[in-house]
Amino acid sequence: MSLSLCRNVPLAPLTTFAVGGRARWFVSVSSPEQLVEAVKTARVKKLAYRVFAGGSNVVFGDRTFHGLMIQFRPKVKPCHWQGLTLTCQANLPLASLIKTAVSHGLAGLENLSGIPGTVGGAIVGNAGAYGQGIADCLTRVEIFDGRKTRWLDKKQCSFVYRESIFKRRDWLVLRAEFRLTKGDKKVLAKKSREIIKIRSEKYNPRLRSPGSFFKNxxxxxxxxxxxxxxxxxxxxxxxxxxxxxxxxxxxxxxxxxxxxxxxxxxxxxxxxxxxxxxxxxxxxxxxxxxxxxxxxxxxxxxxxxxxx
Ligand SMILES: Cc1cc2nc3c(=O)[nH]c(=O)nc-3n(C[C@H](O)[C@H](O)[C@H](O)COP(=O)(O)OP(=O)(O)OC[C@H]3O[C@@H](n4cnc5c(N)ncnc54)[C@H](O)[C@@H]3O)c2cc1C
Incomplete structure (x- = not known):
């Protein structure tokens, strides 16, 4: 698989805050295999690299980043569903994961409705809202640790408030598996709609921001x-x-x-x-x-x- 790198790409438009300069090298990938390939390419070319996804929680520097900036581009793709378990790629928009869960009558993620970005970004930052966190019903995460691809169970992800092991290690989050609980489709859909409504009043989508700036x-x-x-x-x-x-x-x-x-x-x-x-x-x-x-x-x- 060969990826084509772009040169001199402006990064600000790829974020909700719209701040930042350019990347000397840039690649946008949409599958876990391509993401791993992009990192391997950076290594071969001896380029420093960084990874982001939905761009809803990042601030890029003003100066050109001289390495390879890799976007794990948000992509809607069906989750794998079996009973109470959902498995998805990390670049699935969080909204799509929640929609799938709700449509199958699976509870545990509905309070996260309206949080922008991807499942992977949410795992890295241990995203949460209205008393629910992404880690609550996460069972395991597939990662690339720089050498090999492997699964980490939830305990190994060291989740605490808005923190995870992924903020300290250069590991890529490739896929995630969630085990949810049985709920009522209609009740879950109503909850999800209500939360989206509350949030849309709080966060005007026209405002360019990265959400809450500091942690509580x-x-x-x-x-x-x-x-x-x-x-x-x-x-x-x-x-x-x-x-x-x-x-x-x-x-x-x-x-x-x-x-x-x-x-x-x-x-x-x-x-x-x-x-x-x-x-x-x-x-x-x-x-x-x-x-x-x-x-x-x-x-x-x-x-x-x-x-x-
Ligand atoms: C209007 C608004 C409201 C928000 N409300 C909330 C809220 O209620 N609760 C909350 O917790 N957050 C909230 N956020 C913050 C943000 O939406 C979440 O943190 C979101 O989960 C980030 O996902 P992302 O795909 O955009 O990640 P990015 O912003 O693209 O990246 C975030 C971090 O994750 C890393 N990363 C992303 N994907 C991967 C991957 N696959 N592998 C390895 N590292 C990766 C990046 O390097 C970066 O460090 C809000 C943001 C906005 C703009």
Whole structure:
């Protein structure tokens, strides 16, 4: 199999935040086999490489990335369904996986409705919403570890809040297997529609953003003294919303170049005027400093900086 690489490709249009420069080499692949081939090609050509998929949680650097940027292009392809088990390619849009689950009356993913991006991207970032996480009903993941293709069971993926082993290792997520529970098709479809409606009011699809910019803060990571300074009514499910901390330091509406904090949500950065990676990291650093000074809490990015 030989893949044709493109030169000098702009990356910003491939993301929801629309930030970033170009890739000197670029390839878009749509199957796990091609993804592995792309990595092998990078190795043969002695090029550094990075992988992304739906581009809904990444910020690319302004300068040209001199290696090979690989997109595991989102592709709708039927899942393999057997009883309570669904298996799919990692570049399946998460929305398609949920649609398949709901149409078979399988419960466990419906609260993730409306999260953009692919199944693989969701696994890497351990995506979640409305009390459900992608890892809840995941059983195993097929990966390429740089040498061989193998299956990891869920335990080996080291999932914790918005984290997985895939954020620390250069492994490719190729396929995923989920074991769901029996549910009522109509109830699940209604739930899914309701969540999409709530989300569409919160995230206007015309806004260029990567979703929540910072991770919420786990209560267990914060000292008692710090905790005592916070409005306790804001703490939910053992987490301090980053949006609450940011709003308390006056983040709403703050701007750096073409990037601004939404005036309706302290944890939403919007690119409204040719924002750059430089603008993003400058604004992010300012916000972190303000939260650190007021609360003594370190915010960490949920978004991933890639090719910087
Ligand atoms: C409007 C909006 C709302 C959002 N709401 C939520 C939410 O409610 N909850 C939530 O958790 N997230 C949310 N997100 C963030 C984002 O949608 C998720 O993190 C999503 O799962 C990312 O998938 P992706 O395919 O776009 O990944 P990308 O953005 O393309 O990549 C994300 C990371 O995963 C890596 N990656 C992607 N695919 C692979 C692969 N196959 N193998 C190895 N590494 C890979 C990339 O290197 C990168 O580090 C939101 C984003 C937006 C824009």
């Amino acid at each position: 803060v786990l209560v267990k990571d914060v000292s008692r003294a710090t905790l005592a300074k916070l409005d306790q009514t804001k703490i939910r499910d053992g987490k301090i919303p980053a949006g609450y901390l940011l709003e308390a330091v006056g983040a709403k509406g703050m701007r750096q170049g073409g990037i601004r904090v939404a005036d309706f949500h302290g944890n939403l950065l919007i690119n409204d005027n040719h924002g750059t990676y430089r603008d993003v990291i400058t604004l992010a650093a300012k916000l972190k400093k303000l939260v650190q000074a007021k609360f003594g809490i370190q915010l960490d990015e949920e978004v991933r900086y890639l090719g910087v």
